[in-house]
Amino acid sequence: MSKTQYLLSVDIGTTSTRAIVFNEAADAVATHQVEYDQIYPHPGWHEQRLEDLIGTVYTCLDGVAATIVSKGIKLDQIPALGITNQRETTCVWSKSTGKPLYNAIAWPDTRNTVTVKQLAFKSDLGVDAVKDKTGLPLSTYFSGTKLRWLLDNVPEVKAAHDSGDLLFGTVETWVLWNLTGGINGGVHLTDVTNASRTMLMNLYTTQWDKDCLEFFGINATALPKIVSNAEVYGKIHRGAFAGLPIAGMIGDQQAALVGNKCIEIGSAKNTYGTGAFMLFNTGEEVVPSNYGLLTTVGFQAGPNAKPIYALEGSIAVAGSSLKWLRDQLELVKSAPEVDKLAASVKDTGGVYFVPAFSGLFAPYWDDTAAGTIVGMSAYTNKAHICRATIEATCFQTRAILEAMAKDSRKQLSVLRVDGGMTNSDIGMQLQADILGMEVERPVMRESTALGSAVCSAVALGLFGWDLSKPETLKNVNVAGKTVFTPQNNEADRAWRVRGWEKAVQRSRGWKDDTLPTPRVEGAFDADEKVVWNSY
Numbered sequence: 158m159s160k161t162q163y164l165l166s167v168d169i170g171t172t173s174t175r176a177i178v179f180n181e182a183a184d185a186v187a188t189h190q191v192e193y194d195q196i197y198p199h200p201g202w203h204e205q206r207l208e209d210l211i212g213t214v215y216t217c218l219d220g221v222a223a224t225i226v227s228k229g230i231k232l233d234q235i236p237a238l239g240i241t242n243q244r245e246t247t248c249v250w251s252k253s254t255g256k257p258l259y260n261a262i263a264w265p266d267t268r269n270t271v272t273v274k275q276l277a278f279k280s281d282l283g284v285d286a287v288k289d290k291t292g293l294p295l296s297t298y299f300s301g302t303k304l305r306w307l308l309d310n311v312p313e314v315k316a317a318h319d320s321g322d323l324l325f326g327t328v329e330t331w332v333l334w335n336l337t338g339g340i341n342g343g344v345h346l347t348d349v350t351n352a353s354r355t356m357l358m359n360l361y362t363t364q365w366d367k368d369c370l371e372f373f374g375i376n377a378t379a380l381p382k383i384v385s386n387a388e389v390y391g392k393i394h395r396g397a398f399a400g401l402p403i404a405g406m407i408g409d410q411q412a413a414l415v416g417n418k419c420i421e422i423g424s425a426k427n428t429y430g431t432g433a434f435m436l437f438n439t440g441e442e443v444v445p446s447n448y449g450l451l452t453t454v455g456f457q458a459g460p461n462a463k464p465i466y467a468l469e470g471s472i473a474v475a476g477s478s479l480k481w482l483r484d485q486l487e488l489v490k491s492a493p494e495v496d497k498l499a500a501s502v503k504d505t506g507g508v509y510f511v512p513a514f515s516g517l518f519a520p521y522w523d524d525t526a527a528g529t530i531v532g533m534s535a536y537t538n539k540a541h542i543c544r545a546t547i548e549a550t551c552f553q554t555r556a557i558l559e560a561m562a563k564d565s566r567k568q569l570s571v572l573r574v575d576g577g578m579t580n581s582d583i584g585m586q587l588q589a590d591i592l593g594m595e596v597e598r599p600v601m602r603e604s605t606a607l608g609s610a611v612c613s614a615v616a617l618g619l620f621g622w623d624l625s626k627p628e629t630l631k632n633v634n635v636a637g638k639t640v641f642t643p644q645n646n647e648a649d650r651a652w653r654v655r656g657w658e659k660a661v662q663r664s665r666g667w668k669d670d671t672l673p674t675p676r677v678e679g680a681f682d683a684d685e686k687v688v689w690n691s692y
């Protein structure tokens with residue numbers, strides 16, 4: 158009798174890394190999770206240590222290995238690893254030494270505002286300079302503008318770039334390179350979903366685009382090779398899983414699309430983690446957005462498979478706003494306490510919180526917006542602030558859903574959700590109320606990790622799973638769901654949405670050019686640069 162097979166995923170999220178082992182029904186049979194440091198050196202700056210990104214991967218893999226062995230599962234019952242990751246976070250290291258050349262610049266970091274302005278100034282199309290090819294507006298969010306900032310501001314990075322010693326990668330690239338041996342034969346690859354967030358990849362060819370590289374002034378020698386989401390990339394070179402093939406690699410939001418089984422054209426999901434990201438599957442068609450959404454690769458199920466595309470609405474601050482209440486304001490001790498306080502009041506008492514800590518992403522794309530709380534009075538207490546914090550993500554989700562309906566000309570009838578913040582019952586009820594639509598939450602909410610595990614299974618031909626045949630996944634992740642139904646009426650909704658829109662207006666335009674840019678130790682200030690058109 159053949160042995161039961163299990164799937165393994167490692168998910169390097171924005172706040173923590175976790176390794177999860179799934180069975181064929183997608184039940185998580187073992188999990189090991191570790192948080193790592195977030196570094197905020199100046200307002201708007203957000204870094205992570207490259208050593209932590211790979212270190213926590215080994216810790217989680219070794220930890221989950223010990224757990225499954227203790228449950229009587231043998232390591233050889235796991236045939237492959239799938240990797241998934243926070244996207245856009247930008248890593249640079251030396252090809253010759255393998256050492257990081259700078260901390261990872263995390264995706265919410267906005268230090269590159271001036272870089273974005275400089276790039277937009279170079280093109281008659283302004284912030285839409287490369288949108289036709291990449292599906293993305295020029296923004297602080299994407300890796301290309303972060304890498305350009307590094308080249309302009311960190312002399313070691315520029316020198317390595319010019320001498321051919323620079324390796325660039327998003328988090329999956331750094332992790333894969335290390336897992337497969339680093340300077341001793343590590344493979345330098347990125348997958349097509351992560352590559353589609355750099356502003357350097359052409360959506361139609363799924364290859365690096367010569368014109369984009371020239372526009373950003375980036376040498377192709379620094380870039381990883383682009384590969385599909387389901388194929389064998391290499392083997393783990395050390396640790397509990399030494400010798401295990403790595404066969405799935407996919408950005409976390411696209412992984413959640415797969416894990417939530419939105420593999421058919423017209424299906425969509427919203428993942429509420431650090432940020433919140435709604436993806437709508439548009440099939441083999443690249444659908445440009447006219448309403449502030451991104452066009453991105455959804456998944457490519459093997460080197461010979463056609464890419465499947467998606468429209469994406471990205472919210473920069475979702476679960477992280479609850480962490481902010483906990484860690485920065487010290488208003489609560491935990492995220493569940495926010496839920497409890499939010500549920501203890503019947504409304505926000507007229508308070509709106511626009512958590513524009515990284516400016517506003519979709520559908521507004523405004524890097525001049527700043528975090529804003531409006532509508533307070535002597536009546537306001539912390540329960541109102543907690544409720545307004547949760548509602549902020551719900552209102553932004555509504556704005557994205559409206560943009561998606563306009564771009565795709567399709568109206569969703571139910572919203573499928575997953576991610577850490579969906580643990581909040583009050584949050585999901587408020588979401589249903591603010592949308593006027595049912596919200597469907599699965600029991601197993603680790604869709605991101607599951608998606609990369611599914612990719613690795615597809616690469617190896619396991620369980621008969623095929624992303625072009627949804628029926629092959631019909632028994633995956635069906636362990637039950639909760640449906641949240643709107644409890645209010647359209648008039649109440651309209652009134653609250655009007656208040657939100659007014660609050661958004663208040664947050665916009667706050668950060669103007671007069672605010673000082675902090676200096677980098679040992680580097681020059683972006684504001685002092687006079688070489689706008691030299692790259």
Ligand SMILES: Nc1ncnc2c1ncn2[C@@H]1O[C@H](COP(=O)(O)OP(=O)(O)O)[C@@H](O)[C@H]1O
Pocket residue numbers: 169170171172173429430431432475476477478479480492493496576577578579580581584
């Ligand atoms: N009970 C809860 N209510 C609301 N938010 C929660 C709850 N539990 C966790 N979260 C939020 O979920 C986020 C973590 O979700 P996760 O999917 O693990 O994110 P990531 O992959 O970005 O690290 C945190 O920002 C946290 O505030």
Ligand SMILES: O=P(O)(O)OC[C@H](O)CO
Pocket residue numbers: 170171172242243244245264408409410429430431432433
């Ligand atoms: O860490 P998450 O789950 O909020 O995901 C981060 C996104 O990939 C950023 O684009």
